C-alpha cells in the first residue's frame with residue numbers, strides 16, 4: 192500500500208428499513224490530502240465514512256484503500272491503515288479506564304508493553320488529557336470523551352485519519368487545540384463536519400453530499416464561494432467568509 196489512495200466507486204447503501212442513504216458515490220483521495228465531507232443533516236456523511244474502514248458494507252459499489260479492497264477478510268489490515276473517530280465517543284470507549292481504552296489497539300497489535308506505554312502517553316498528551324489516564328471514561332465530560340476517543344485512534348498511528356464531526360461539544364480552546372493537532376497530522380485526513388470554519392482552515396478540498404449523492408467536489412474556497420450550490424445543499428458560508436453584518440463588507 193504505497194500511496195494509501197482511498198477510492199470509492201459507485202457506492203450505494205440501503206439500510207434494512209429501505210432508506211437509500213448513499214446513491215452512487217464516487218471519488219478518489221490521494222495520500223496527504225485533507226478532505227472535508229459536508230452536507231445537511233441526513234445527507235449521508237456518516238454512512239459514507241462508516242464504509243471507509245468496513246463498519247458498513249456497500250449494497251452496491253466498492254471501496255479500496257491503497258491496493259486493498261475493503262471487504263470482510265481485509266478488515267484487520269484496513270483498520271490498521273484507516274483510523275476512525277466516530278461521531279459518538281461512547282461508541283469508541285468501552286474499557287474501565289482511559290489508559291486501557293487508548294492502549295487497547297496497540298495491545299491488539301501485539302506491541303511490547305514499553306511501546307504501548309509510550310504510544311498511550313504520547314496520544315493522551317497530544318489531545319491534552321494526560322491527567323485523565325486513570326479515570327473511567329463514563330465519568331468524563333462530553334468534550335473530554337471526544338478527546339480520548341481521538342487518542343484511541345492516534346495511538347494506532349494510522350496512515351489515514353477519518354473523523355466524524357470531531358469538534359462537536361468541544362469548548363473553543365479544545366477546538367483550537369484539536370485543529371492544531373489535525374493540522375500537524377501530515378497524512379491523509381477525511382473529516383465530516385458542520386463546523387465549516389474548521390473545514391476552511393484544515394481542508395483544501397471539500398466534497399458536498401446532497402441526498403446520498405455527490406453534489407460538488409472541489410477546492411474548499413470555491414465550494415464555499417458558490418452561494419447557489421450552498422443554498423441548494425442547505426449549507427451556509429463559513430463565518431470567516433460572511434461579510435460584516437453591520438457594515439456589509
Ligand SMILES: Nc1ncnc2c1ncn2[C@@H]1O[C@H](COP(=O)(O)OP(=O)(O)OP(=O)(O)O)[C@@H](O)[C@H]1O
Nearest residue numbers: 206208210212230231232233234235236237238239
Ligand atoms: N441505521 C439506520 N437505519 C435506517 N436509516 C438510517 C440509519 N442510519 C442512518 N439512516 C438514514 O440514512 C440517511 C443518512 O444518514 P447519515 O447519518 O449518514 O447522515 P449525515 O449526513 O451523517 O447526517 P448528520 O449531519 O445529521 O449527522 C438519513 O436519511 C438517515 O435517517
